[in-house]
Amino acid sequence: MIWLLIVSLASYSWVIIRRWHAWAKLSEPAIPANWQPTTKLSVIIPVRNEAANILNLLQDLEKQTCPQALFEVIVVDDHSEDDTVAIVTNFARSSTLTIKCVELENYVKYNGKKAAVQIGVELAEGELLVFTDGDCRVQPEWLQLYAYTFQIDQPKFISGPVSFYNTHNLLERMQLVEFASLIGIGGASIGMGKPNMCNGANLAYTKQAFAEVNGFAGNETIASGDDEFLLHKISQKYPDKVFFLKHPNAIVHTEARKTISSFLSQRIRWASKWRAYQQWQVKLLALIVFIVNLLLFVALGMAVVGELPVSVFIGAIVTKFAVDFLFLSRILSFSGRKQYIWYMLPLQLVYIPYVIVTAILGLTGRYRWKGRTIQNR
Numbered sequence: 001m002i003w004l005l006i007v008s009l010a011s012y013s014w015v016i017i018r019r020w021h022a023w024a025k026l027s028e029p030a031i032p033a034n035w036q037p038t039t040k041l042s043v044i045i046p047v048r049n050e051a052a053n054i055l056n057l058l059q060d061l062e063k064q065t066c067p068q069a070l071f072e073v074i075v076v077d078d079h080s081e082d083d084t085v086a087i088v089t090n091f092a093r094s095s096t097l098t099i100k101c102v103e104l105e106n107y108v109k110y111n112g113k114k115a116a117v118q119i120g121v122e123l124a125e126g127e128l129l130v131f132t133d134g135d136c137r138v139q140p141e142w143l144q145l146y147a148y149t150f151q152i153d154q155p156k157f158i159s160g161p162v163s164f165y166n167t168h169n170l171l172e173r174m175q176l177v178e179f180a181s182l183i184g185i186g187g188a189s190i191g192m193g194k195p196n197m198c199n200g201a202n203l204a205y206t207k208q209a210f211a212e213v214n215g216f217a218g219n220e221t222i223a224s225g226d227d228e229f230l231l232h233k234i235s236q237k238y239p240d241k242v243f244f245l246k247h248p249n250a251i252v253h254t255e256a257r258k259t260i261s262s263f264l265s266q267r268i269r270w271a272s273k274w275r276a277y278q279q280w281q282v283k284l285l286a287l288i289v290f291i292v293n294l295l296l297f298v299a300l301g302m303a304v305v306g307e308l309p310v311s312v313f314i315g316a317i318v319t320k321f322a323v324d325f326l327f328l329s330r331i332l333s334f335s336g337r338k339q340y341i342w343y344m345l346p347l348q349l350v351y352i353p354y355v356i357v358t359a360i361l362g363l364t365g366r367y368r369w370k371g372r373t374i375q376n377r
Contacts, residue, residue, distance in 0.1 A: 001308060005295050005316055012292040013323045015285065019188035020327045023334075026191045026246040029149055037147035041071040042126030042207075046116035050134030051082040057136055058091050058099070066143035072098040074123055075134075076116040079105055084134070113200070114216050114226045121210055130204040131227075132252055137165065141249040146204050149245055156209040156241040157234045159190055160202035163335045165253040172256040174347045175263065177328060177340055179256075184331035187244040189285075195235040195242050196282045200227035202245075202252035209234050232282065251335060264358065271362025292320070293355040300352075321348055 043061065047054060054075070061073055075088045085101060092099035100123065104111060107119045121129060128150050132138060149158055161183050164176045186197040213233040216226065235242045257263035296316060302308035325344060332338045 001295075001299065001302065002312055005299055005312070008288070008292040008295050009316055009319050011288050012320065015288055016323045016327050018192070019185055020330060022188040022191040023184055023327075023330055026187060026244060028247050029145060029152070029245070031141075031144065031148045035148065037066055037070055037144065037151065039070065039128055039147050039150055040126040041066070041128050041130055041143055041147060042120075042124035043071055043073045043130050043132070043143070044117065044120035044124060045073065045075045045132055045134055046078060046113050046120065047075060047080065047084055047088075047134035048078040048113075049080050049082050049084060051080070051084045051087055053135040054084055055087055055091060057132070057134060057138065058088070058095070058097070060138045060140075060142075062095060062097055063140050064138075064143045065140050066147055068097055070147070071130075071143055072100065072125060074100045074102065074120045076120045077101065077103045078113065078116045079103075079111050117226050118215060121207060121215070124207060127206060127208075128204055129207055129210070131200055131202075133201045133254065135254055136162075136201050137253045139249050139251065141247075142252070145245060145247050145250045149243060150204070153243060154241070155243040156206055156238045157231060158204040158243050158245050159186060159195075159198035159231065160204070160245040161187065161251045161335065162199045162201045163251050163253055163337065164256045166255055167340075170343070170346060171260065171263070172258075173340055173343045174350075175256040176337060177332070177343045177347055178351070180331045180335060180337070181324070181328055184327060185285075187246060190242055190244040193239065194281055195231050196228075196285055198227050198231050201254055202250070203227055203231075205230065205234060209238065213237055246334070248334065248336060264354075264361075267354075267358045268361045271358045272364075290355060290359050293352045296320070297352050297356060317348070324348075 045054075045057070058073070062068075064071070077085050077088075085103060088099070088101040092101060102119065102123065104116050104119060108115050117131070128146065130143065130146055146158060146160075149155065162179070163183070164172065164179065167173045167176050182197065183199065186195075186199070189196045190198075210230070213230070216229065218233075219229045231242065257266055296313075299308055299313045299316060303310045303313040321344065325341070328344060329338065329341055332341055
């Protein structure tokens with residue numbers, strides 16, 4: 001058991017430290033004062049029951065430094081049961097933005113985010129398609145940074161950073177720290193040329209690339225993964241054309257889950273797509289994280305009953321904490337939230353059982369999200 005624990009911790013530490021170095025090497029775009037965008041963008045926003053949030057996002061889009069003549073906004077409503085469509089429609093009447101509000105039920109018989117994204121892509125007139133969610137907030141330079149990155153480097157896929165706002169309590173602040181690790185791992189892995197994860201709240205890809213990889217073909221039965229499956233497919237076809245947009249002004253902010261049950265539902269939804277991953281290196285990373293947490297959980301039980309020296313368990317926990325602390329300090333500094341680093345302490349107490357539970361439940365492919373019961377096939 002001790003040797004298994006040592007090997008798993010060594011593998012985990014190697015993975016995290018490599019990405020710690022890779023994150024530092026990611027460059028931040030600096031837009032020259034005299035630079036002018038020319039690329040036509042389409043901002044696609046799949047929504048369901050976002051009446052409480054969508055107006056804030058639309059107002060943020062009106063404040064973009066990117067010229068409004070160069071981007072359109074397409075809101076695709078996925079059978080909302082609230083006033084989402086009415087709010088978007090009323091806003092569009094008086095807005096200076098070019099806004100299309102379409103209802104999914106008028107186009108296809110299917111529901112779900114992938115169907116909404118598919119319709120948005122089909123209706124888009126822009127060359128670069130930029131995606132976010134209806135409950136997000138974007139900064140004024142958001143689209144300008146995407147346009148600059150695309151025109152300078154000509155990527156096929158761009159992943160952007162996501163963080164939380166309005167983190168008032170312990171649960172929300174622990175989520176911010178845990179989520180920062182996911183964003184950091186995703187960005188650093190892209191920098192290493194080994195893309196594994198991204199977030200649909202902040203990403204972009206070309207309409208051409210979407211067509212060339214046949215969109216979501218091959219994973220239509222997986223409700224989640226509209227972001228990561230596409231990342232994997234495009235990176236296989238264009239391994240040198242996947243970028244991470246590392247810039248503080250490109251961070252998209254969303255709200256943390258307000259309850260433990262909604263948090264677990266979200267994470268189980270994310271975990272449900274792991275079994276469908278095709279690339280071995282993506283599966284291996286997920287497996288390493290799961291195994292090290294499982295072994296730590298087993299080690300705790302063995303230490304309690306006297307089957308393992310307590311000093312070994314404490315040493316293992318301290319080792320993992322030190323590696324995570326090193327990595328997260330760098331990511332939280334980038335997002336301007338370094339003061340939250342100490343929420344790692346309570347997070348470590350729940351992280352091990354949380355990873356095990358979400359991984360196991362995710363394998364069932366069944367969860368509830370936004371009023372729907374989803375069963376991946």
